[in-house]
Amino acid sequence: MPELPEVETVVRSLAPSLPGRRIIRAEFKSRFVTPGDRDALASAVANRTISAIRRHGKFIVIELDRGHLIVHLGMTGKLLLDATPGTHAYGVFYLDNGVLVYDDPRQFGRIEYAQELPARVARLGPDPLAVGFTEFEQDIRSRRGVIKPLLLNQRFLRGIGNIYADEALHKARIHPKAAASRLSRERTFRLFQAINDVLRLAIEHRGSSVSDYVDGAGERGSFQLLHRVYGREGEPCLECGAPIRRIVIAQRGTHYCPRCQRR
C-alpha cells in the first residue's frame, strides 16, 4: 500500500492526537511483523509516553520518552487509532486514552523498537521533497542502471514506490528503461520537478487508495482517481490517446505511454 504520500497522510492523521498519550501495555502476535523477542518488545514500550510521530521515507517513527518505535507498513499495513482489532491485528497498543492497532494481512510490514534509528533506516537516501536539484543530478549521474529501479531504490531517494515512480516518469516523459546516468540535464530536471509535483499533489489528495489503503482514522485517499498510467493498462493516455502499456521491470509491473515516453 504505502508510499511517501500515504505514509505522510497516516502521520498527519495521527500527529494531532497521538503525542502525549501513554502506552499502558502492548501485544504482538506475528514473528514476521515483530521479528525477535515479542515479549521484550512489549515490555520495552509499556509505560512509555509518545512524544512525537514523524515520517522517514516510508517509515513511521514514533518517538517515545525513551527510545523509538520504527514502523514500516509493508504492502498492506495500517496504523489505526481507536479501531477494533481484527484477524490481522498483529500489534495492539493499549493507550491511557484509546487504542492504536497495527493491522497487516500480508505481514510484510515491521514493528521494531530501538534507542535510535537502525543504521539501515538512517542511511537511506535523501527525502525526495527535500533534496535539491544539484544533489539529485549528481546522484543520478553516478548510477549505472535503469531509471525505474533506481527510483524504487530507497538508498537513492527515500519514499518513492511503484505507483509514484510510474506517475513521475510519465509526467517527465521518460521511458522507464532509460539509462539513469545518460539522462540529459533537461530530462533530469523534468524528472526532479515531476517527482516533486506528483508527490505533493498526492499528499494533497491524501494518498492513493488502490485497494485497501486508509489513514490513521480509517479514511481513504483519492489520488487513485488522478493516476495517469498506474493501473491503466490498455486505457488511452490522457496526453496523447495511445494505449497505456504494462511491462515488467525488476519484477515490478510498470505502466507507461509508449508514445509520450520514448526511449
Place this chain on the structure above:
DNA sequence: CAGATCACCTGCTTGC
C-alpha cells in the same frame, strides 16, 4: 559496492 533474483505472506481477480 551495485545490481539482479528470489523469498517472505494473504487475498483478490481472472480464466479455464
Place this chain on the structure above:
DNA sequence: TGCAAGCAGGTGATCT
C-alpha cells in the same frame, strides 16, 4: 461453482 494461476502499494538476504 471450483480451482489454479497471476497479481498486488515493499524490503532484505544472497548471489554475481
